[in-house]
Amino acid sequence: xxxxxxxxxxxxxxxxxxxxxxxxxxxxxxxxxxxxxxxxxxxxxxxxxxxxxxxxxxxxxxxxxxxxxxxxxxxxxxxxxxxxxxxxxxxxxxxxxxxxxxxxxxxxxxxxxxxxxxxxxxxxxxxxxxxxxxxxxxxxxxxxxxxxxxxxxxxxxxxxxxxxxxxxxxxxxxxxxxxxxxxxxxxxx
Amino acid sequence: xxxxxxxxxxxxxxxxxxxxxxxxxxxxxxxxxxxxxxxxxxxxxxxxxxxxxxxxxxxxxxxxxxxxxxxxxxxxxxxxxxxxxxxxxxxxxxxxxxxxxxxxxxxxxxxxxxxxxxxxxxxxxxxxxxxxxxxxxxxxxxxxxxxxxxxxxxxxxxxxxxxxxxxxxxxxxxxxxxxxxxxxxxxxxxxxxxxxxxxxxxxxxxxxxxxxxxxxxxxxxxxxxxxxxxxxxxxxxxxxxxxxxxxxxxxxxxxxxxxxxxxxxxxxxxxxxxxxxxxxxxxxxxxxxxxxxxxxxxxxxxxxxxxxxxxxxxxxxxxxxxxxxxxxxxxxxxxxxxxxxxxxxxxxxxxxxxxxxxxxxxxxxxxxxxxxxxxxxxxxxxxxxxxxxxxxxxxxxxxxxxxxxxxxxxxxxxxxxxxxxxxxxxxxxxxxxxxxxxxxxxxxxxxxxxxxxxxxxxxxxxxxxxxxxxxxxxxxxxxxxxxxxxxxx
Numbered sequence: 001x002x003x004x005x006x007x008x009x010x011x012x013x014x015x016x017x018x019x020x021x022x023x024x025x026x027x028x029x030x031x032x033x034x035x036x037x038x039x040x041x042x043x044x045x046x047x048x049x050x051x052x053x054x055x056x057x058x059x060x061x062x063x064x065x066x067x068x069x070x071x072x073x074x075x076x077x078x079x080x081x082x083x084x085x086x087x088x089x090x091x092x093x094x095x096x097x098x099x100x101x102x103x104x105x106x107x108x109x110x111x112x113x114x115x116x117x118x119x120x121x122x123x124x125x126x127x128x129x130x131x132x133x134x135x136x137x138x139x140x141x142x143x144x145x146x147x148x149x150x151x152x153x154x155x156x157x158x159x160x161x162x163x164x165x166x167x168x169x170x171x172x173x174x175x176x177x178x179x180x181x182x183x184x185x186x187x188x189x
Numbered sequence: 190x191x192x193x194x195x196x197x198x199x200x201x202x203x204x205x206x207x208x209x210x211x212x213x214x215x216x217x218x219x220x221x222x223x224x225x226x227x228x229x230x231x232x233x234x235x236x237x238x239x240x241x242x243x244x245x246x247x248x249x250x251x252x253x254x255x256x257x258x259x260x261x262x263x264x265x266x267x268x269x270x271x272x273x274x275x276x277x278x279x280x281x282x283x284x285x286x287x288x289x290x291x292x293x294x295x296x297x298x299x300x301x302x303x304x305x306x307x308x309x310x311x312x313x314x315x316x317x318x319x320x321x322x323x324x325x326x327x328x329x330x331x332x333x334x335x336x337x338x339x340x341x342x343x344x345x346x347x348x349x350x351x352x353x354x355x356x357x358x359x360x361x362x363x364x365x366x367x368x369x370x371x372x373x374x375x376x377x378x379x380x381x382x383x384x385x386x387x388x389x390x391x392x393x394x395x396x397x398x399x400x401x402x403x404x405x406x407x408x409x410x411x412x413x414x415x416x417x418x419x420x421x422x423x424x425x426x427x428x429x430x431x432x433x434x435x436x437x438x439x440x441x442x443x444x445x446x447x448x449x450x451x452x453x454x455x456x457x458x459x460x461x462x463x464x465x466x467x468x469x470x471x472x473x474x475x476x477x478x479x480x481x482x483x484x485x486x487x488x489x490x491x492x493x494x495x496x497x498x499x500x501x502x503x504x505x506x507x508x509x510x511x512x513x514x515x516x517x518x519x520x521x522x523x524x525x526x527x528x529x530x531x532x533x534x535x536x537x538x539x540x541x542x543x544x545x546x547x548x549x550x551x552x553x554x555x556x557x558x559x560x561x562x563x564x565x566x567x568x569x570x571x572x573x574x575x576x577x578x579x580x581x582x583x584x585x586x587x588x589x590x591x592x593x594x595x596x597x598x599x600x601x602x603x604x605x606x607x608x609x610x611x612x613x614x615x616x617x618x619x620x621x622x623x624x625x626x627x628x629x630x631x632x633x634x635x636x637x638x639x640x641x642x643x644x645x646x647x648x649x650x651x652x653x654x655x656x657x658x659x660x661x662x663x664x665x666x667x668x669x670x671x672x673x674x675x676x677x678x
Contacts, residue, residue: 090494100440104482108475109451111522113444114514120440121507124433124498137494185520 084160085129085169086136088153092123092176094141095149102146115182119146122175126153129168147183154180201294202322205287209329212283216333218340220283222275225265225334225374227284232262234291235323241298242319254388254544257416258327260423261381261551267427268554271562274370287326324389331382335375342371373554376631380550383638387544408533412541414505414512415445419548421505426555432491432566433498435556439485439626441506442549444513446478446633449542451517453637455526456535466639473629473636477549480629484556484622490576491568493608543637549630557623566611566619570602573615580614580621 096119103112130136143149157173196204212220236259269277345363352362418441425434450471457467516533517524529535560566568576574597581592597612611619 100485104486108478109447111518113440113447114510114518117440117444117506117510120437121503121510124437124500124503127497128500128503132495132497 081160082130082134084156085126086134086138088156088172088176089123089126089130089136090138091141091149091153091156092119092126094143095146095153096120096123098144098149099146115146115179118175118179118182119150122153122172122179125168125172125175129166129172147180150176150180150183196293198294198297198319199322201290201297202319202326205290205326206322206329208283208287208290209326209333212281213329213333213336216336216340218337218344220281221334221337221341221371223279223281224284224330224337225275225378226269226278227280227288228330228334228378229262229266229269230280231284231288231291231330232259232265232327234288234295235259235327236262238291238295238298239320239323241295253416254324254384257419257423257544257548258381258384258388260420261377261384261548263427264423264551264555265377268558271558273558274367274374284330287330291323321389324385328382328385328389331378331385335378335382338371338375338378342368342375345371373557373627376550376627377554379631380547380634383634384544384547387540387547390540408516408537411512411516411533411538414509415541415545418505418509419545421501422548422552423555425499425502426552426559428499430559431496431498432488433496434502435488435559436485436492437498437502437506438552438556439481439488441509442552442626442630443478443481443485444510445542445545445549446474446481446630448513448517449539449546449633449637450474450478451523452529452533452535452538452542455517455529456539458526459530459535461535462539463639466636470633470636473633474546477546477626477629477633480622480626481549484626487619487622490572491566491611543634546630546634546637550627550634553623553627553630557620557627560616560619560623564610566616567608568611568615569606570598570609571606573609573611574598574603576618577612577614580618584614584617 096116099112099116099119103110103116106112127136141149141152143152154173154176157169157176160169212224236255239253239255269275345368348363349365349368351357422438422441426438453462453467453470453474456462457464516538517529519528524532577597581595581597584592592614597614598609601607602609
């Protein structure tokens with residue numbers, strides 16, 4: 001995977017022999033700065049460090065009404081994968097916020113609700129892939145269109161190491177791809 | 190055979206139906222509180238009896254009405270257990286007897302090698318009619334409860350008025366909150382009644398002459414998804430929900446309201462339902478959608494980055510979204526009426542969505558209770574400061590003096606934006622939002638109460654005056670009008 005600087009406003013990721021365009025105003029730049037092996041624009045390449053962290057016991061989160069009822073995965077998750085998925089969650093949640101704002105602006109009867117709910121559910125789906133205890137908090141992704149945030153999320157998901165790509169990740173990838181398509185062709189755009 | 194004094198299952202069911210009818214004829218406000226308290230037990234025994242009856246081939250398993258009715262019964266039980274009006278106390282004897290009948294009928298059926306034989310009595314009954322009898326008994330019992338509650342509400346209002354005129358001590362007067370609680374309970378039982386009535390009507394029309402081949406794939410999918418969503422929403426809200434769960438429920442309910450508008454308008458344009466009805470229904474549904482959306486935004490303020498939505502709720506919402514997309518949407522937005530008519534059986538879908546609206550009334554009430562009861566609700570200090578101040582000012586304007594001069598957040602909490610428990614004024618905002626949702630949903634349900642797309646109706650614009658006139662004279666809005674003589678037969 002190589003990252004080349006193409007200009008002030010655009011970066012291009014080489015993935016699997018092809019290129020994926022990526023506008024930098026839609027990506028989580030602070031997140032990208034913290035990624036291992038994925039340098040921020042203009043910086044040098046790093047070696048990829050795969051570390052393992054054991055999943056911590058259930059955590060009662062401030063602000064939640066109860067201890068959550070999920071059975072935590074017993075498997076360990078690669079730290080890079082966890083951080084990537086956390087970035088995906090932030091992107092999807094911000095996309096959902098924008099999509100709902102657009103639907104609410106339209107008023108009663110907006111067909112945008114269908115799209116916004118889809119983005120919300122994709123965010124939930126992504127959140128479930130991350131064990132409790134993983135820090136999800138981070139900067140709010142920059143961007144004012146759900147479509148571009150969704151594309152960024154799709155891009156991140158494609159970059160997950162194949163070993164980390166479980167069926168659930170594959171499902172999420174397909175869901176986000178569908179939403180990108182919806183955003184580009186339908187009411188969500 | 191003699192699980193209960195040598196009686197048969199059919200006799201138990203007949204007796205239950207008779208008891209419910211007698212309660213309705215009695216129309217006694219004195220029994221209202223006992224009826225509410227006895228309802229969860231009655232409903233649970235009905236659901237348990239239902240499970241031992243052979244499955245009805247005419248009804249989609251996932252859209253089984255008893256599941257949602259049972260969930261609503263459990264919701265009432267949780268309210269009572271949590272101390273909400275009318276709280277614990279003596280139960281209505283007739284309701285206890287009906288529950289006992291259902292229990293004995295179930296035991297009898299469980300002892301029989303072939304349940305259908307046990308249900309039949311003299312060639313009159315069959316498993317399908319047993320199902321219908323149970324639903325009918327529930328329908329009449331729910332209606333009787335609404336009638337009794339209506340009488341009790343009027344009694345409270347009278348006492349309130351008399352007490353104020355005679356300057357009785359406050360402790361001897363009912364509170365306005367009690368009157369409001371009675372009104373809220375009427376709305377809940379109205380929804381239960383209408384759900385039972387709708388299920389009953391659907392069962393009759395299905396078993397009578399509606400060809401099953403008319404049902405299409407998208408229909409079945411949407412109906413199953415709606416039913417699964419309702420049940421899952423109840424389950425999630427009953428199980429220590431996170432604010433993010435409440436956001437999802439509110440958003441989906443808003444979407445259901447919008448979808449109902451789309452389907453009803455398509456049905457009206459195709460002449461499948463009364464065009465005059467749509468003119469009343471559409472604004473009510475739009476209000477309900479907007480109220481749910483406002484509620485969603487309020488709950489969203491309480492979510493944190495670490496919040497998780499119940500995965501089962503996400504799954505159910507995803508299925509519902511897919512079902513709605515397949516039925517009424519296309520790439521550019523909502524599908525045209527002709528497209529929709531080509532995909533789904535419009536009258537059947539209208540009824541499905543109407544039943545879902547009824548469940549929405551109950552969900553709104555549960556949301557209000559969660560806002561009032563959950564002590565662990567918390568939010569960042571700055572948000573709380575803003576919300577609490579706003580709500581406190583509104584309350585002060587309304588004459589509430591307790592909030593004057595109170596600081597809800599300390600400077601340290603503000604500086605750190607610490608997550609702190611919700612103070613009362615901020616909680617009131619959530620409760621008020623949920624109350625608005627309940628009222629708006631209830632109005633939509635009332636406006637949709639007479640959606641009975643079983644007879645040909647004119648297309649939109651055709652002979653509108655005559656149809657509206659008919660609607661005005663023959664139809665009524667049932668909400669909070671307990672004395673609707675002779676509806677159950």
